[in-house]
Amino acid sequence: MTRMSLNCPMPQMNYDIITLGHGSGGLLTNRLLDQMIFDLFSNPILDERHDGAVIQANGPIAFSTDSFVVSPIFFPGGNIGDLAVNGTVNDVAMCGAIPQYISLSFIIEEGLKMTEFWEILLSIKHTCDAAGVQVVTGDTKVVDKGKGDKIFINTTGIGAMHPKANIHIQNVQSGDKIIVSGHVASHGMAIMSVREGLSFETEIESDTAYLNHTIKTLLDEFGTDIHLLRDPTRGGVSTVLTEIAKVRSLGVEIIENNIPILKQVNAACELLGLDPLYVANEGLFVAIVSNDQAESFLHRLRQLEFGEHAAMIGEVVSDHPGQVLLKSAIGGRRVLNMLVGDQLPRIC
């Protein structure tokens, strides 16, 4: 099947909105699947149309799931559809695997506009093609008006482990360097700007992106020197670093000046009183890399897709075990903790 353009016209449907009948499992569900989903995502596995997909797997695989409830469903830089694909593709990649297949499960609130659903489906298709994954199985449920919120999407992904990957939190050791792959806090602040009606000279866009091709190249070239990979989504970079410090009983030191952040994102954080290190990212990863290879890794990452703004932000130390210390721009030090409460609900 050829790649769909993002403005591919919607098939002629008998309904302008999704109704409860579209979730019945009967005729309307079948028509919805036939006209809007099976053609768009057609591949030999999906075309079998069984209750599940049969796929080949040889050796260890990574398996990851996420439900997406972001509000609003359309935001600068993306929508819930590409977010749902990127999120799961990235989770599989963070295990050190190469994402291959995903499942797609919708919970739609009665009344969702058919045109909005189609736009989301096209984004999903476009992102799957770009990331190189196939939708092989799925499910569609519809809930009555007021019992959902437009659309929730679950994606579950599968991928073969990269033969050189050895990603384990237990591999993190004192002296390792901490690298982030790009600007922090863009996704969370894109959502918050829409919700709060903030406007800046430059619009804040979500960083939502598939990181799997970049990760694969880095694993090809740096293998076991990559000790840990995490995508700092909900809870942000701080929560990832706090977990490392806690689980490994090691210290983490971060230099505030080294943290890449866009000017308008920083301004939005200051305006709303949010610490960018706690804000969700959707196209960013944190890599913990051996001291020996960290510079080469960073240099290479900056040449790769979505890695241009990568930076080394700190290191793992044996001092102050269990604590993440931030050396601030003005010379102070403060302890970072895990996010408490819900700073930004429904960010992904």
Place this chain on the structure above:
Amino acid sequence: MTRMSLNCPMPQMNYDIITLGHGSGGLLTNRLLDQMIFDLFSNPILDERHDGAVIQANGPIAFSTDSFVVSPIFFPGGNIGDLAVNGTVNDVAMCGAIPQYISLSFIIEEGLKMTEFWEILLSIKHTCDAAGVQVVTGDTKVVDKGKGDKIFINTTGIGAMHPKANIHIQNVQSGDKIIVSGHVASHGMAIMSVREGLSFETEIESDTAYLNHTIKTLLDEFGTDIHLLRDPTRGGVSTVLTEIAKVRSLGVEIIENNIPILKQVNAACELLGLDPLYVANEGLFVAIVSNDQAESFLHRLRQLEFGEHAAMIGEVVSDHPGQVLLKSAIGGRRVLNMLVGDQLPRIC
């Protein structure tokens, strides 16, 4: 870890209800996971606590997903938790595979009682143990009050294909026999009875059950004589048979008198004007078996778990291609079509 009893006490929690903070990805999410989920479902793969699970797979695997939005979340015979495990276990089994691993993803409406969440978790654990599957990865999201409905659960399952299985709708041929594994329409009518406040001498209970052990034994013994397996959930038995007739351009003939149904379920269907062949089942399968082996298959199935009330209800014919004909108890014949509209919303 030893099997939990269903009345295992809930851990001491600081909150009586689920709050938005429990979905933040920060401290509250971590506490919820630590105290309520990781201990209960502990296994070496889950205990890694990465973004995804790494599992071994060798050869073809089945992969299936379903989101559950049933209302009410507790009903006679089960709750949304065991339903979510059984549903996905059965979908994997219907592919001719042996379910091994599942993912568990919650979308919780703010305000869900912690005790209700715990009861659901215990049912999930109990059902996973009985079905022989492990929860290896998951996700928890919380939406604001009025934007969900207590709890929605997505489960995605993986299982190795049974070496003797060859389940394809293309294998169905004229002369094949149609066998159902038990009473029809019990799940749908259990839900409807609660919603409509109906009461009968005998309470109607959902048939929710894991069918994988039964399917495995049948595949061991009958292998490729099993041409197709389907679980007639939403849309019921009729929708499964209609799909077979349509896709294969063959006819299907069903004898109404042979269809096993409980007296109180039949009474409820009559009262509500519903055709039991369109009502959802959650512990039932339809098997299309070669004419040669159909009698032995039925005999064996009746000895197996959840197969006691199995019956041969009809056959595949070369006449009237694309049509399912029901021979009624009073001698008439009528054509069954796919379910139109949504007879029973949010049944699973």
